[in-house]
Every structure is written in C-alpha cells, then in structure tokens.
Amino acid sequence: MARVRGSGPALDRLEERLGITFKDRARLERALTHSSLVKSGSSSSYERLEFLGDRVLGLTIAEKLFQLFPQSDEGDLSLRLNALVSAETCAAVADDLGLPEFIRHGADLKRAAAGRNRNIRADVVEALIAAIYLDHGLEVARSFILTHWEERFGQVAEARRDPKTELQEWAHKQAGVPPVYEQIERSGPDHEPVFTVRASVPNYEPAEGRGRSKRIAEQNAAEVILLREGVWQSEPGKTQS
16 A cells, blocks of 8 residues: 555645745656655656756755865865765655655565665755755745755755775775776665675775665775775765665
C-alpha cells in the first residue's frame, strides 16, 4: 500500500509553512513524490526536479560563499560548498521545515535504513528548490535558500576535504600512483540501488565502501583507508550512504 496524504489540505499547510504559494501545484506535489510510488520510467517523481534543484542550490551557495569569504582560496571555498550542499545538511533543512510529513512514497520505504531516509529528505529539499525556481524564478529560490541556510554558513570552517581527493594525494605520496576503485557488487531494487566498491593502493590493504551511487561508495571506501592509515585522526564529516 502506498503512503499518500490528502494532497489538497497537505499542500495548503506546506505552502503556509513555506510562505510561498505555488501556481503549479502538480509540480509541487511531484517534488514530494518518491519514485517508489510511480511507474518505472515515469517523470512523476521528484528525480528530474532534484537534478535542477541541486544546481540552483549549488549556484546560490557558491555565490554567497564567494561574497562572505573574499580571502579564501578555491580549495577552502570548495570544502565549505561541499559541506553546505551535502545530504546531511539538506536533510537537516528538510527536518527544520517539517518536510517528512509531506513526502509521498511506497510503503516498502517505511522499512528503509535511517541513512537512506536521510537521502530521500535531502532529495526532496532539492526538488522543492527546483519547484520554487520554476514557479517564481531565481530570486525567490535564492531567498528561500539563503533564509534556510543562513545559520549554517559559519558552521563549516572545519569541513573535511572530499575523501577521494585526500586519498588520491596520499596515494601519490606513498605509492606514486592514484588509488584504483573497483565495483564488486550492486544490490537492491532499481529505484534504490546499493553499490559496493573496493579501493586499492599498492602495498596497502584494500578497503570496501557502500553507497547509493558508485561515487558515494568510492568516497566511503576511501574514507576507510584514510582512517585506518591514520591520515585522518578522527572521524570526518559524515558521508552519504
């Protein structure tokens, strides 16, 4: 059985909570709909909107960081950007807005792992940003983002580097070659795949990582090596799962 709430009253409450009235309510509802609730290949889930919203979010955050930190170099700005557009941050914004109440998905996802639910909440925030952008334009979307990310801009000074970038530099120093990543397993349903990847550096024990994309699995495998070999002395910022 699908988990669906009455769209009319629910969307009324959401618009009131956001302070935004949507001309295209069908698009807003689509931004809240997980692919597990629609037919395979359908464009009625949030996935296409998530793609666009991710870019609008990235542009807005990058522009704001460029203004806030005029002395920071590209590397530092990238660290801050990665932390602010991460699944963890986007999911936290979703929770602040109470979005989980409005997400529409198949009943099987009630049993999903906590990390996967976090990613769904993050995806919906990005889809919502796209819906706002398409309905009201860039200025309204930018205002929404800056309002809900405002307190987070000063909280990312100690953000970690991307683990794949860190491992690549370490591997070059230790072995003279970049790490090698190999996909060793793909499991789960098509709409929620789980990848397992092995990362290898010559003369060091390989490590495995899992994630909902090959990129995330590679990051997690790289993180295992960095922690194990003491390159990172403490747990870095959480990676997506």
